[in-house]
Amino acid sequence: MKAWRASAFAVYGYLNFTKSGFKEHSKKFKEEDMQVRLDGKNCIVTGANSGIGFATAEGLAARGASVYMVCRSKERGETALSQIQSKTGNQKVYLEVCDLSSVGEIKSLATKFISKDLPVHLLVNNAGILEHKRITTPEGFELNFAVNVLGTYTLTELMLPLLEEAAPDARVITVSSGGMYTAPLTTDLQFSEGKFDGIAQYGRNKRVQVALTEKWAEMYKHKGIGFYSMHPGWAETPGVAKSLPGFSQKFSGNLRTSEEGADTVIWLALQPKEKLVSGGFYFDRAEAPKQLPFTATKGSHVLMDSIYDTLHSISGIPAQNQTVGAAQS
Numbered sequence: 001m002k003a004w005r006a007s008a009f010a011v012y013g014y015l016n017f018t019k020s021g022f023k024e025h026s027k028k029f030k031e032e033d034m035q036v037r038l039d040g041k042n043c044i045v046t047g048a049n050s051g052i053g054f055a056t057a058e059g060l061a062a063r064g065a066s067v068y069m070v071c072r073s074k075e076r077g078e079t080a081l082s083q084i085q086s087k088t089g090n091q092k093v094y095l096e097v098c099d100l101s102s103v104g105e106i107k108s109l110a111t112k113f114i115s116k117d118l119p120v121h122l123l124v125n126n127a128g129i130l131e132h133k134r135i136t137t138p139e140g141f142e143l144n145f146a147v148n149v150l151g152t153y154t155l156t157e158l159m160l161p162l163l164e165e166a167a168p169d170a171r172v173i174t175v176s177s178g179g180m181y182t183a184p185l186t187t188d189l190q191f192s193e194g195k196f197d198g199i200a201q202y203g204r205n206k207r208v209q210v211a212l213t214e215k216w217a218e219m220y221k222h223k224g225i226g227f228y229s230m231h232p233g234w235a236e237t238p239g240v241a242k243s244l245p246g247f248s249q250k251f252s253g254n255l256r257t258s259e260e261g262a263d264t265v266i267w268l269a270l271q272p273k274e275k276l277v278s279g280g281f282y283f284d285r286a287e288a289p290k291q292l293p294f295t296a297t298k299g300s301h302v303l304m305d306s307i308y309d310t311l312h313s314i315s316g317i318p319a320q321n322q323t324v325g326a327a328q329s
C-alpha cells in the first residue's frame with residue numbers, strides 16, 4: 001500500500017504541483033478574482049517572515065489589510081516587516097513574536113490579541129516545518145507535531161472569539177500540503193510507534209490539518225467562520241531548500257515561486273464566502289480531492305473525533321473555549 005501511495009503521489013505531483021502545473025492551471029484563473037481590497041480587515045499570518053507566509057503577508061498588505069505577522073524570530077520578523085511595509089506602502093503591518101511549537105507561548109499570544117479586542121477576519125495558519133530527527137520540545141511534544149498540528153489547533157481555537165467578532169466575514173486558512181495524500185490519519189500523533197520518519201510524520205501532520213479543517217467547519221458552521229485547507233504546490237522556499245535539498249535540486253527550475261505558492265491562500269482570502277466550501281481542501285484556486293485514487297486514506301477520517309479530543313486535552317484549553325461552537329453544531 002505504501003508503494004501505491006508513493007507512486008500515485010509522485011505522478012499526480014509531477015503533473016500538477018510543479019511550476020508547469022501552475023502555468024497550466026493559471027490559464028483558467030480570472031484576474032478580477034484578485035482585484036479585491038481588504039481595507040479594514042485584520043489578518044494574522046503565521047510564519048510570515050519567509051517563503052509562502054511572507055508572500056501571503058505581502059499580498060494581503062498590498063490590498064490594504066492590517067497584517068499581524070507571527071514569527072518566532074524577532075530579528076527575521078522585523079526584517080520581513082520592513083520589507084513588506086516598504087514594498088506595499090502599507091504601514092499597518094505588525095510583528096508578534098511567538099514560537100508556535102510552544103503551547104505556553106501561543107496562549108500568551110492569544111491573551112495579547114484578546115486584550116486588544118480586535119475582530120480577526122482572517123487567520124492564516126502557514127507556519128510549518130519538516131524536521132527529520134525526532135526532537136522533543138521543552139513541553140514534551142514531538143517537534144513536527146508541536147508546530148504543524150498542536151500549534152495550529154491551539155492558535156485557531158484560542159482565536160475563535162475574535163474570529164466570531166468578525167463573522168460573517170471570518171475565515172481560517174490552513175496551509176497543508178499534498179504530502180498528506182500519502183498519509184492516512186493515525187492516532188499515533190507524535191510518531192511514538194516504530195522507526196521515526198520525518199517525511200512520513202510531516203505527511204501525517206498535514207493530513208490532520210485537512211481533517212481538522214473539516215471538523216472545525218462542521219463544529220462551527222453556525223458561527224459565520226469559514227475554514228479552508230489548501231496545498232500551495234511545490235514552491236522554492238527556504239524551508240524546502242533546508243528540509244528537502246535533494247528534492248529542491250531535482251526540481252530546480254520547475255518549482256513554483258513563493259508568490260505562486262501563496263496564490264491560492266490569497267484567492268481564498270478574497271473570494272465571497274458563498275463561492276467557497278467550508279471544510280474544503282483547495283489547490284490552484286479550486287476545490288481539490290482530499291484523497292488520491294489507490295491510496296486508501298479516506299476511511300481514516302473517522303479517527304478525527306478522537307484526535308480532536310486528544311488535541312483538546314493536551315493543549316489544556318479551558319472547556320468553555322471548546323463548547324462555544326460545539327454547543328451550537
Ligand SMILES: NC(=O)c1ccc[n+]([C@@H]2O[C@H](COP(=O)([O-])OP(=O)(O)OC[C@H]3O[C@@H](n4cnc5c(N)ncnc54)[C@H](OP(=O)(O)O)[C@@H]3O)[C@@H](O)[C@H]2O)c1
Pocket residue numbers: 046047048049050051052053070071072073076098099100101102126127128129147175176177178179231232233234235236237238239240261
Ligand atoms: N514550499 C513548498 O513546496 C510547500 C509545499 C507544501 C506545503 N508547504 C507548507 O507551506 C508552509 C510554509 O512553508 P514554506 O515552504 O514557505 O517554508 P519556510 O520558508 O520555511 O517558511 C516556514 C515559516 O514557518 C516558520 N516557523 C517554523 N517553525 C516555527 C515555529 N516554531 N514558530 C513560529 N514560526 C515557525 C518559519 O520561521 P523561521 O524562518 O524562523 O524558520 C517560517 O517563517 C508550511 O506549512 C509548509 O508545510 C510548503
